[in-house]
Amino acid sequence: MVDGAAGAGDGSAGGGRSGSDLPVELFHRALVGPSLRPASGDIARTPFRGQIRRVSGRRSLGGKRGQPAIDEIVFDLPDGRAAAFGPPDRGETGTLVFLSQIPRGTFTKPGSDEDMCPICLAVPAALKKEHVPNGSLGGSHMTYTCEPCNNGLGSKVEAALQDWFDHAITASFEHDGEVLGRRRVLKIYFRRNEDTGAFALVVDGDVTPDVEQILGSPEFRMRYQEAQQRACGIALLKHAYLAACLFLRSVPDHPEARVMRADLIAARDAPKGQAPASDAAAALKVYRSHVGRQGPPLALVAQQAEDGAAPTFLISLAGVLFVSWPFADLPPGAWQRLRQDAGDDTEEEASA
Numbered sequence: 001m002v003d004g005a006a007g008a009g010d011g012s013a014g015g016g017r018s019g020s021d022l023p024v025e026l027f028h029r030a031l032v033g034p035s036l037r038p039a040s041g042d043i044a045r046t047p048f049r050g051q052i053r054r055v056s057g058r059r060s061l062g063g064k065r066g067q068p069a070i071d072e073i074v075f076d077l078p079d080g081r082a083a084a085f086g087p088p089d090r091g092e093t094g095t096l097v098f099l100s101q102i103p104r105g106t107f108t109k110p111g112s113d114e115d116m117c118p119i120c121l122a123v124p125a126a127l128k129k130e131h132v133p134n135g136s137l138g139g140s141h142m143t144y145t146c147e148p149c150n151n152g153l154g155s156k157v158e159a160a161l162q163d164w165f166d167h168a169i170t171a172s173f174e175h176d177g178e179v180l181g182r183r184r185v186l187k188i189y190f191r192r193n194e195d196t197g198a199f200a201l202v203v204d205g206d207v208t209p210d211v212e213q214i215l216g217s218p219e220f221r222m223r224y225q226e227a228q229q230r231a232c233g234i235a236l237l238k239h240a241y242l243a244a245c246l247f248l249r250s251v252p253d254h255p256e257a258r259v260m261r262a263d264l265i266a267a268r269d270a271p272k273g274q275a276p277a278s279d280a281a282a283a284l285k286v287y288r289s290h291v292g293r294q295g296p297p298l299a300l301v302a303q304q305a306e307d308g309a310a311p312t313f314l315i316s317l318a319g320v321l322f323v324s325w326p327f328a329d330l331p332p333g334a335w336q337r338l339r340q341d342a343g344d345d346t347e348e349e350a351s352a
């Protein structure tokens, strides 16, 4: 268990990097929530006491002190052994080719010089700073959106994306048939030991004595909710759409873009927890990294395919999330940049 006094994360940054490659580890091909089914029923009933040796995770924005969203946690156990718990499931690893940085920008209403919201195309009196991706995921201030789009999507879908990214679940506990009140719903990071399959439930924030008692008892029941898949998809669609607009330096007016805006506005206006279905969001490919933020705040990257198949163009969101370019028309100039890159270091492939 970790309380607010746990050390700040070390950021788990990788070593020095050079050239145009972005050697990320790519995990999770799809939006897959953590599975809480342990290999054996006994695993869930083996609480242990230990000292935290090390916690790694992303830092809070701006380097402020705070709870790291835990990526890996290492305990020193009473018997002298150490036990490391990391992400519950890992996917395959790959390398992305860095193509170009996507700059910060603003958008003006066509035929005027008024700033508009690139999501709903309104021209409000005041626009708010928009972070792409969420600031809590390491995103930077990249453009401006209107207050309803900024607040509505921020609270309704971006929190779900963060929980998915962190393998966080919200849980309530039952003990001896007694249900703890609503105030006892906790955010919990779900982590697993890769060697033994044992899992750790790392509580976010303060652990009150009654919760501690329950978690330390031989048996308890936990009800949990995984991050909402639809909301995650909408959040990724928003970031992919805004990053694509920034790359294009304009807000596209084709039918595809109109459908995306309509989906984002529908999610903005829906009650919390009821994000509507979006084909555009469901079509996005998404990868994530477990190695910490790297590269520029926003970038166009490519995933080289095996066997000569067409590459996939993706947007790097703060170097921690990678989402496919959202439009059917490929990003202008991306192919040329990719060919130049291939010509620089793999000549036989370039001529194939």
Ligand SMILES: [Zn+2]
Residues within 6 Å of the ligand: 117, 118, 119, 120, 121, 122, 145, 146, 147, 148, 149, 150
């Ligand atoms: Zn708006």
